[in-house]
Amino acid sequence: MLSRLPHGNICAILIKVECLSRLNLRRNRLNNGRGILVLYNVAQLLKAPVGTSLEYDIHEEDVQLDEDLKVIGPIEGHVRLHHTNQGILTDGQVELTLELTCMRCLKEFEHPMHLDFSEVFYPTVDVTSGVPVPPMEEEVAFPIDERHQLDLTEAIRQNILVSLPMVSICQEDCAGLCPQCGKDLNSGPCACEPEADTRFSVLEQLLRNGSES
Ligand SMILES: [Zn+2]
Ligand SMILES: [Zn+2]
Numbered sequence: 001m002l003s004r005l006p007h008g009n010i011c012a013i014l015i016k017v018e019c020l021s022r023l024n025l026r027r028n029r030l031n032n033g034r035g036i037l038v039l040y041n042v043a044q045l046l047k048a049p050v051g052t053s054l055e056y057d058i059h060e061e062d063v064q065l066d067e068d069l070k071v072i073g074p075i076e077g078h079v080r081l082h083h084t085n086q087g088i089l090t091d092g093q094v095e096l097t098l099e100l101t102c103m104r105c106l107k108e109f110e111h112p113m114h115l116d117f118s119e120v121f122y123p124t125v126d127v128t129s130g131v132p133v134p135p136m137e138e139e140v141a142f143p144i145d146e147r148h149q150l151d152l153t154e155a156i157r158q159n160i161l162v163s164l165p166m167v168s169i170c171q172e173d174c175a176g177l178c179p180q181c182g183k184d185l186n187s188g189p190c191a192c193e194p195e196a197d198t199r200f201s202v203l204e205q206l207l208r209n210g211s212e213s
Pocket of ligand 2: 070110178181182183190191192
């Protein structure tokens with residue numbers, strides 16, 4: 001869980017930070033009932049020299065990212081938090097499974113995902129003085145809250161959104177629903193007559209008119 005530390009004493013502090021972050025995690029879950037993905041208290045890391053980093057395993061059950069993204073099972077992964085000049089750079093990866101709806105047959109199906117992410121978080125208050133810090137110019141950065149808590153939830157959610165398939169289908173050759181009776185054609189054909197191709201019938205009509213004149 002540590003790297004590039006100047007000496008052993010900081011280890012103890014960092015272990016304490018981890019306990020603290022777990023405590024905060026639990027408290028937040030109770031507070032809002034929403035599945036917080038990963039919340040870290042980074043006060044000690046922000047006080048440590050630039051270049052210091054911490055590593056954590058991610059294992060979160062019952063995560064709700066938003067109403068349209070249903071996560072099935074746990075989110076597992078790993079993250080590294082680096083203290084940089086700008087704030088905290090997080091990089092890591094997570095594995096998760098989403099429940100998506102097939103655009104052809106409208107059935108729900110499981111879509112496993114692997115995400116690599118790298119996001120900058122900036123402090124909103126100075127960690128030693130508590131004075132508010134002007135917002136960061138950079139657009140692609142996330143705020144660390146006034147209690148020095150870094151929450152990966154939104155960063156992960158945005159990374160999932162950009163990695164979602166353009167067309168979500170349950171299987172490559174999903175047959176979809178019959179446009180007439182609505183039967184799921186994956187479970188066999190229906191009794192409907194195939195629809196006449198209107199483009200073809202127009203052509204046919206023209207040809208017929210042509211031969212009549
Ligand atoms: Zn389908
Ligand atoms: Zn049909």
